[in-house]
Amino acid sequence: MEKLLDALLLGRAKFHELPMTGRVVLSQLPLNITLLLVLLIVLMVDAPVAATAGFLWGQAAAAALLLACLAVPWDRLPYGSFLVIPLLDFIPVGILRPSAGDTLGGLGLLAVFPVMWIAGSGLWPKAGLAAGTAATLAVVWWPLFSTGAPSPKQLVSQLLVPIMMFAIGVAVSVMTRSGMAQQRQVEDLLARSELRQEMLDTVLDAVDVGVVVIDADGNDLLMNRRQRELHAAALPYGTQDAPEQRLLVLDPETGALVDPERRPARRAIDGETFSHEVYILGEGPDARTVSASARPLRGPQGSRAGSVLVFSDITEILEAVKAKDSFLGSMSHEFRTPLTSIRGYAELLMDDDGLPAYARADLQIMERNARHLQQMVDDVLAAATGTAAQTLRSPLDLAELAAHAAQSAERDAASRSIRLVADAGGPLPVMGDRTAVVRVLDNLISNALKYSGSGATVTVTARDEDGMAVAEVADQGIGMSEEDVSKAFVRFHRSDAARRSGIPGVGLGLALAHDVAREHGGTLECRSVLGEGSVFTLRLPLSVAA
The missing domain is CATH 1.10.287 (Helix Hairpins)
Incomplete structure (x- = not known):
């Protein structure tokens, strides 16, 4: 009853949320309220009519049906049994129409209430439409037959109301079935959406990376289990919760708090895209080092709706x-x-x-x-x-170093029956760490000798090229594939050909040589053809003295 009153007076309760009794009563009330208004109009216009037996019996029948709606336990009966009420509603309408027809015309139109109820139920649409039309026809024809045999003209003259009720019933039935179909689609979409949301939540909670989705204003829209743990690690000591602005986000190099505008969340809110930025969350033994990445989140029209932040715990x-x-x-x-x-x-x-x-x-x-x-x-x-490269730099001659490296390898080349040719050219002054540069040259020449067969030639050259000091080592050895060339300077990587040859090595020399070249502002490049040989080119900036 409370929900029924709420639906009637406040409109907060939804019709489909009411119990069956409440829905039946609400469906019946429009007819009873209209009949009450009919009673008031009759009392004002022609009071004696309200005292006639037909008028009283009609009002009493309608009131009895409303009481039946309240008294019958519709929830316990088979669904659809409530349609007996609108079918019985045609009785009070049929009784009232002739009793007050002279005073208040058009009472036959009251049949619209049961017709709409029957058609709007969505149950047995064809049978319901036929029953409503037939009952309306009985309402308008019954007075004619009660006074004798009506003429065809009299019968036809009363067909307008049944035809109107039929049209209204068809329209309501079509709209009801369309609405029910749309409701089923909406419910299906809602069920799928809920399933997808559940799947998303389950997947996000299962992964071992922190994920947080924020809107354009920085408000959290979604945060998975792992991210909540990382959030807790970044809380200031003694606090149970804190906004993002108060979290301890530290620079891994300096250990100081990251500036507000450089914090990952702030950068994401500003629309910045970044990958694998390292931060420290929290202080002390519970601090976690994370790798953060951010990507913009786009709305339906392509506008920026927020950002997705991903935090990978790389402490271990x-x-x-x-x-x-x-x-x-x-x-x-x-x-x-x-x-x-x-x-x-x-x-x-x-x-x-x-x-x-x-x-x-x-x-x-x-x-x-x-x-x-x-x-x-x-x-x-x-x-x-x-x-790989020391910070202590001194003036060097790359050509001289290349010549000395080739000379030092002559005995090794002779023991392998390999011809070692050196063409150092003129002076090539550079600034660098002598030990590191010598190690690079020794490594390149040593590799050329290791991977060249007996009778091959290894050539060491040094030259000035576009303001760069260039030292180049070329061999006629086993060479590398294009894929191996792309990974030649990756630590611990060895080419397939090198592994098949059985020549010992750990795959660090070239990686370290590449680091030395980069630390000196230069480059180390590789060109190679599988089965024909390789060429390694070291380029270092010529010093100002050049």
Whole structure:
């Protein structure tokens, strides 16, 4: 009853949310209210009519039907049983029409209420339409038959109201069925939308990255479980919650709070797109290092509706990298001392003039392999400590360094039956770290010799080219495919041809050489053809003195 009154007086309760009894009563009320108005009009116009038996019986029948709507437990009856009420509504309408017809004309039009109820129910549309039309016809013809046999002219003259009721019933039935079809479509779309939303929430909560969607004003529209955890890690100490502006977002290099305009959320609100920006969230042992990315969110018309921020927790990854670098650095230091001793004693033994030829050959192999192993250890140590290029720079002659590197490799080339040709040209002054540049040249020449077969030629050239000092090492070795060339300077990458050859290596030399060239403001490039050989070109800026 409370919901019924709410629907009647306040309009807050929706019709479909009411219990069945409430819906039946609301469907019946328009007829009863109209009959009440008819009673008031009759009392004002012709009061004696209101006292006639027909008028009283009609009003009483309508009131009884309204009481039946309230008393019958419609929720317990089969759905559709309520249609008996509009069918019975034709009785009071049929009784009232002749009793007050002279005083108040058009009472037959009251049949529109049960007709609309029947047609609007959406149940058995054809049968309901036929029943409503037939009942309306009975309402208008019954007075004629009650006074005798009517003429055809009298019967035809009363067909306007049934025809109108038929037309109204058809229109209401069509609109009702169309509305029901649209409602089913809306419900289906709503169910799909809810399923997709549930799927989205489940997927977002399952992934191990933080995702937050914000609107154009910076308000959170969506935040997954992982992002809530990262948000909690960035809260100031002693607080349970705080807006984004108060979160502890630190610069990983300085450890200071990030400026407000450079915070990831602020940048996203401003429409900026960025990828893999590193921040620290929070302080102390619970702080998390994250990689943040942002992409704009577009609305239906292409306008910017907000942004999507993704935070990947890379704390454990950075710790693992530090642990790996520490381990590699420690092991490399441990290897260097015994390798230095092996090489030193091998060189001392080779200086013995009385050493047999077969023993000298064995020592040369021992010294060469120890030198190669030490080179690998040095590469691993440089990679672990990040010292590919030192900051100490001094004047160098790249042509001289290239010539010396080629001269130092002559014995190794001769032992492999490889022709090593050096064409250093004139002076090429550069500013750089001598140790690092020499390591690059030694690495390039060593690789050229390792991957070239007996009888091949390795060429080392140095020249001035467009204001750059250029050192180039070309070989006629196994070469690389285009895919391997694109990965030649990736750490720990070795080409397929190199792995198949069985030549030892860890894939660090070229990566470190590339880092040295970049740190010196230059470049290291590679051209290669599989099966024909490779050309590595080191370019460094010529110094001002040039």
